[in-house]
Amino acid sequence: MPLTSRVRGGALLGVAPFLAFTTIFLAVPTLVVVVGAFVDSAGRPTLANVAGLRQGYILDALVSTLELSLGTAVVGAVIGAPLAYAVVTAAPEGMLRRSVSAVCGVLAQFGGVTLAFAFLATVGSQGFVTLYLSDHTGLTVPGDLLYGLRGLGLVYVYFQIPLMVIVFLPALDGVRVQWREATETLGGSTWQYWRHVAGPLLMPAFLGSTLLLFANAFAAYATAAALVSQGSPILPLVVRATFTSEVVLGQANLGKAIALTMVVVVAIVMTGYAWLQRRTSRWVG
Amino acid sequence: MTSRFKTGVLAVVVTTTALVTAACAPPADTPTAAASSAGAATSATAFGGMDALVAAAKKEGQLNVIALPPDWANYGEVITAFTAKYGIKVNSAQPDAASQDEINAATQLKGQSTAPDVFDLGQAVALANTAMFAPYQVATFADVPADLKDANGTWVNDYGGYMSIGYDAGKVPAPTSMQDLLKPAYKGKVALNGDPTQAGAAFAGVAMAALANGGSADDISKGVAFFTDLKKAGNFLPVDPTPATVQSGQTPVVIDWDYLNVGQSTKLKGKVDWKVVVPANAVLGGYYVQAISKDAPHPAAARLWQEFLYSDEGQNLWLKGGARPVRQDVMAKAGTIDKTAFAALPPVSGTPVFLTQAQSDTAKAYLTANWRKAIG
Amino acid sequence: MAGLQRARVRRQATFRWVVVAVVGTFFALPLLGMLEFTTRAPGGGRTAAVWRTVADLSGLRTTYPELWAGLKASGALVVLTVLIMLVLLVPTMTWVRLRVPRLRRTIEFICLLPLTIPAIVLVVGLAPVYAWVTYLLGGSSAWLCFAYVVLVLPYCYRALDAGLSAIDVRTLAEAARSLGAGWGTVMVRVILPNVRTAVLSASFLAVALVLGEFTIASLLHRDNLQVGINQLGQRDAQVAVAVSFAALALAFVLLLVLSFAGHRRTRRPLATPLTEEPA
Numbered sequence: 001m002p003l004t005s006r007v008r009g010g011a012l013l014g015v016a017p018f019l020a021f022t023t024i025f026l027a028v029p030t031l032v033v034v035v036g037a038f039v040d041s042a043g044r045p046t047l048a049n050v051a052g053l054r055q056g057y058i059l060d061a062l063v064s065t066l067e068l069s070l071g072t073a074v075v076g077a078v079i080g081a082p083l084a085y086a087v088v089t090a091a092p093e094g095m096l097r098r099s100v101s102a103v104c105g106v107l108a109q110f111g112g113v114t115l116a117f118a119f120l121a122t123v124g125s126q127g128f129v130t131l132y133l134s135d136h137t138g139l140t141v142p143g144d145l146l147y148g149l150r151g152l153g154l155v156y157v158y159f160q161i162p163l164m165v166i167v168f169l170p171a172l173d174g175v176r177v178q179w180r181e182a183t184e185t186l187g188g189s190t191w192q193y194w195r196h197v198a199g200p201l202l203m204p205a206f207l208g209s210t211l212l213l214f215a216n217a218f219a220a221y222a223t224a225a226a227l228v229s230q231g232s233p234i235l236p237l238v239v240r241a242t243f244t245s246e247v248v249l250g251q252a253n254l255g256k257a258i259a260l261t262m263v264v265v266v267a268i269v270m271t272g273y274a275w276l277q278r279r280t281s282r283w284v285g
Numbered sequence: 286m287t288s289r290f291k292t293g294v295l296a297v298v299v300t301t302t303a304l305v306t307a308a309c310a311p312p313a314d315t316p317t318a319a320a321s322s323a324g325a326a327t328s329a330t331a332f333g334g335m336d337a338l339v340a341a342a343k344k345e346g347q348l349n350v351i352a353l354p355p356d357w358a359n360y361g362e363v364i365t366a367f368t369a370k371y372g373i374k375v376n377s378a379q380p381d382a383a384s385q386d387e388i389n390a391a392t393q394l395k396g397q398s399t400a401p402d403v404f405d406l407g408q409a410v411a412l413a414n415t416a417m418f419a420p421y422q423v424a425t426f427a428d429v430p431a432d433l434k435d436a437n438g439t440w441v442n443d444y445g446g447y448m449s450i451g452y453d454a455g456k457v458p459a460p461t462s463m464q465d466l467l468k469p470a471y472k473g474k475v476a477l478n479g480d481p482t483q484a485g486a487a488f489a490g491v492a493m494a495a496l497a498n499g500g501s502a503d504d505i506s507k508g509v510a511f512f513t514d515l516k517k518a519g520n521f522l523p524v525d526p527t528p529a530t531v532q533s534g535q536t537p538v539v540i541d542w543d544y545l546n547v548g549q550s551t552k553l554k555g556k557v558d559w560k561v562v563v564p565a566n567a568v569l570g571g572y573y574v575q576a577i578s579k580d581a582p583h584p585a586a587a588r589l590w591q592e593f594l595y596s597d598e599g600q601n602l603w604l605k606g607g608a609r610p611v612r613q614d615v616m617a618k619a620g621t622i623d624k625t626a627f628a629a630l631p632p633v634s635g636t637p638v639f640l641t642q643a644q645s646d647t648a649k650a651y652l653t654a655n656w657r658k659a660i661g
Numbered sequence: 662m663a664g665l666q667r668a669r670v671r672r673q674a675t676f677r678w679v680v681v682a683v684v685g686t687f688f689a690l691p692l693l694g695m696l697e698f699t700t701r702a703p704g705g706g707r708t709a710a711v712w713r714t715v716a717d718l719s720g721l722r723t724t725y726p727e728l729w730a731g732l733k734a735s736g737a738l739v740v741l742t743v744l745i746m747l748v749l750l751v752p753t754m755t756w757v758r759l760r761v762p763r764l765r766r767t768i769e770f771i772c773l774l775p776l777t778i779p780a781i782v783l784v785v786g787l788a789p790v791y792a793w794v795t796y797l798l799g800g801s802s803a804w805l806c807f808a809y810v811v812l813v814l815p816y817c818y819r820a821l822d823a824g825l826s827a828i829d830v831r832t833l834a835e836a837a838r839s840l841g842a843g844w845g846t847v848m849v850r851v852i853l854p855n856v857r858t859a860v861l862s863a864s865f866l867a868v869a870l871v872l873g874e875f876t877i878a879s880l881l882h883r884d885n886l887q888v889g890i891n892q893l894g895q896r897d898a899q900v901a902v903a904v905s906f907a908a909l910a911l912a913f914v915l916l917l918v919l920s921f922a923g924h925r926r927t928r929r930p931l932a933t934p935l936t937e938e939p940a
Binding site for chain 3: 025105106127
Binding site: 055056057060061124125126143144147148228229230231232233241243244245246247248249250 | 383384385386389406407409410413472473477479480481482483484485488519521522523524525533534535649652653654656657658660661
């Protein structure tokens with residue numbers, strides 16, 4: 001017994017640096033938020049922060065964030081999936097697939113300031129599309145388009161579509177060409193193939209990817225921070241406001257309660273994603 | 286048993302570490318004897334006079350300031366002048382940070398050589414954090430009116446101004462009142478400097494709108510209603526105005542402190558015809574606060590910086606940036622004021638209104654609950 | 662059959678180009694917008710002046726100190742984050758496969774955990790931790806690398822996991838050990854060369870993420886490229902847009918190069934499904 005336990009102890013030692021690092025920089029910050037949500041500024045336990053979540057402006061922001069995330073996830077998935085399919089049907093070593101993958105890899109990551117600049121230069125009040133439309137067609141792009149939820153939706157779609165391509169590609173790769181041939185041999189039409197064969201097989205992966213997109217939008221901060229300066233319409237901006245406001249002070253622990261709410265929402269969504277993904281891998285992938 | 290037991294132990298260890306980390310700030314470095322005596326000095330006399338203070342500050346050689354944009358109240362020139370005069374290097378961190386960021390930085394960097402030495406804060410943030418300040422009375426302390434400072438010098442108002450409308454005279458007609466901004470000529474053109482639930486200047490902007498629309502210092506709701514109307518008219522532009530947006534013509538009308546708007550005029554001279562007006566029926570004033578950090582890594586330089594800011598030279602530099610220095614009345618009487626800069630300030634007619642702490646608190650509660658809806 | 666297939670291939674080709682063209686236009690417009698904006702001359706017309714400013718690196722340093730500080734910090738962060746990530750993950754993941762396979766799910770769970778914690782939330786919890794980091798190590802922006810390692814964990818874990826699954830770690834290690842190699846040698850001379858592609862792709866992902874990070878740096882009051890660009894945007898929008906465009910192009914080239922360096926689809930950027938077995 002002492003021998004085995006020493007061996008096991010030694011084996012665990014090899015994992016110690018990793019565990020130490022993740023404890024300090026992952027577990028501790030998470031617990032700071034969780035614990036902070038339930039104490040007051042003097043460190044005494046309280047439920048006041050959680051009760052404070054019921055304030056109208058926080059609930060409004062929660063609803064807006066959910067709507068924004070759902071809307072951009074669905075649009076991103078519905079546009080991203082056909083694009084992923086288009087890429088899959090191309091030559092695997094071809095330039096199209098390589099460049100689309102590389103572009104998507106970059107655009108799914110590069111949110112924030114860069115993305116805000118890009119859209120301001122396009123459909124901002126001095127943007128070239130805005131100017132072109134008003135000069136040539138008489139159509140006007142609303143001057144405050146980019147600074148509200150509608151604008152955020154448009155900008156978010158810009159990183160949601162590439163993310164969809166990236167997460168949905170592996171599932172599409174798993175679709176065997178033999179299934180299609182089998183359908184055709186049995187006299188099935190393209191519609192029947194999608195309706196009865198590929199569709200049902202890909203559905204869990206499609207829904208799972210949509211959930212991942214939802215979580216991605218829900219957690220996004222930088223893009224909104226770079227664009228929206230009035231009214232903190234979404235939760236990440238409300239969290240920031242509780243920490244940096246020079247007008248309303250002493251809300252740090254309320255901010256932690258809001259942050260905890262965000263973790264709960266994302267955790268639920270990601271659990272659903274993992275479950276759907278497991279169902280997918282049984283068939284494709 | 287061991288596996289579950291180990292998990293349990295691990296959980297306890299992690300939780301304890303988290304609690305300890307969260308509850309305890311890291312200890313500050315023990316200051317050296319010289320630094321701690323400088324850190325306790327409440328006036329230049331404690332050093333043995335102004336010359337000794339200068340010598341002590343020069344020995345430290347550096348000063349950390351934070352959240353001082355070069356185009357804000359002429360801080361760019363203030364910093365250059367200070368360095369030129371005393372040979373002390375000024376490290377300017379995060380020029381665009383807000384007041385609360387200054388306090389956060391001081392807490393996070395406590396005990397470090399990079400921690401801020403001095404603060405320039407909005408009144409609300411200053412009053413909530415007096416425990417972090419070291420009391421100090423500059424040579425000209427007596428010139429500052431009693432209601433604009435803490436009696437011990439823990440904090441002192443430094444410069445202030447009135448809420449104003451800045452506008453690009455080449456793009457829009459000159460507004461004379463807040464109501465003018467509701468006209469179609471200002472469609473999609475009116476910006477407020479920040480979110481009033483977060484930025485002091487924007488908060489004051491809404492308060493000014495309240496004064497202009499039948500509200501009072503006690504009732505900010507009329508101001509919020511004004512911005513709702515502005516939004517409905519399609520005139521409100523929810524953009525944070527910056528020198529870049531003003532220059533590019535993206536924000537042709539900006540509601541902001543008069544010294545910031547005047548600063549834009551100076552900066553953009555020749556490029557944009559930027560004019561500033563303080564609406565006659567709504568004069569809302571506000572002062573910023575100067576304080577020394579209790580944990581200043583360069584305590585003597587911090588105190589010398591204060592002496593410089595409240596000297597005639599420092600006060601006139603602020604004035605040159607369009608800010609109204611706190612000693613301006615005394616200096617005007619003594620004839621030491623920069624008369625050109627004084628005359629160039631936007632004219633003000635009517636009695637200025639200053640919000641009391643209680644009035645601010647009521648207004649904040651109302652804004653927190655209603656601002657988002659008002660402009661959403 | 663053959664006819665059917667040919668028709669399908671044709672249909673797919675048409676479909677492919679229509680979809681790529683339509684979506685491509687949507688993606689191209691904002692990028693064009695950036696290019697167009699950076700070439701605007703004051704008073705109308707076109708100029709390359711902005712791009713000349715950006716290309717002049719030494720001039721950039723004095724004229725735009727905030728940008729220079731950000732560039733320097735991001736450079737250091739890229740190197741430190743990749744190094745720490747590799748030193749932390751490769752030995753741990755190899756060790757777990759060899760000696761404590763029971764812990765594999767736990768390690769995977771920990772590595773994927775950051776996916777459920779939004780950066781804005783992490784930053785809230787990191788503030789007190791960084792007070793200690795500052796106390797012990799100083800306030801340099803480079804220490805953001807610890808937080809960034811956490812951010813890149815999920816993506817790098819997956820890339821490395823795919824690489825390690827493709828080789829027989831156990832046999833390789835046992836063979837080397839029986840020939841008298843120490844654990845260090847096994848790691849550096851046996852395992853690493855065999856997962857080169859995975860290490861490379863994990864590193865590239867980390868680089869892309871670090872170059873694009875804004876949330877944590879800005880809220881913890883540190884400098885990095887994005888924070889610098891954002892500050893610059895308030896002063897000189899054209900130069901700021903030009904620099905962000907350049908950063909975007911650089912990241913694109915990096916990933917394209919990577920797709921050629923890697924073997925056939927061993928690498929899947931970003932987010933291969935959580936539980937999917939490596940192809």
